[in-house]
Amino acid sequence: MIEQRNLVIGGLLLALVGGTLWLARQSSLDESSHAAQEHRADYYLEGVDSTMMDLSGRPGKRLVAERLTHFMDDDSTELLQPRLTLYDLDRPPWRVVSETGWLSGDGEVLLLQGAVKIDRSAAPGVRPLHIRTRDLRVQPRDNYVETDAQVNARSNADRIDAKGMQIWLQQPIRIKLLANVRGRYEVNP
Structure with a gap:
């Protein structure tokens, strides 16, 4: 037992x-x-400067960043202090600067996070334009940007404030202000 x-x-x-x-x-x-x-980084680069050429061999887009961090799991990329330049054939280029950024794995969406500045210099027949906003969504292949945040645009003495914006930065350039639009236009006598 x-x-x-x-x-x-x-x-x-x-x-x-x-x-x-x-x-x-x-x-x-x-x-x-x-x-x-x-979600872990598999590599990073510092002092990034990348230029994409258009079909004719001229610069089309340029991306500069203090630091680029790539993630293998979703092929996404985080950017520190990104600066995007969109070149136009006959006009000054558009320059877009932000605090941080995130690029999707397929390169279709670039999220510019924090304070964002969009600038285009003056040229013969082209007025300067300076836009300040936050959290911009960019579709680099289409030269399209949008935000739901407050927008402040200045061109010479003219100014426009709005809530939300869409811009098509290719010819013909179109800007659509979404809500609460207020403007002040200076008329030269």
């Missing part, structure tokens, strides 16, 4: 040890699969 009782206790202990080992192994597998899906 004692041998049977020791055999039962031994079997229960053996089952308990086996169950514990099985649970430990399952937990380890769960942690390793979670670690594989973790």
Whole structure:
């Protein structure tokens, strides 16, 4: 009878040890699969300066950033102090500057986060334009930008304030102000 009782206790202990080992192994597998899906950088670059040429061989777009950090899990890229230049054939280029940025893995969406400045210099037949806003969504391939934030635009002595904006930066340039638009225009006598 004692041998049977020791055999039962031994079997229960053996089952308990086996169950514990099985649970430990399952937990380890769960942690390793979670670690594989973790959003970690696989490389970074400092002092980035990249120019994309158009079909005729002239500069089309230029992206400069203090630091670029790439993430393998979704192929996205984070940018520190990005500066985007969109060149126009016959006019001064558009310059867009922000505090930080995020570029999707397919390159279709660039989110410029924090304070954003959009500037175009004056040229013969072209007025200067300076826009201040926040959190700009850019579609680089289409030269399109938009924001839902407050927008302040200045051109010479004229100014416009609005809530939200869409801009098509290719010819013909179009700017659509979305809400609460107020403007002040200076007329030269």
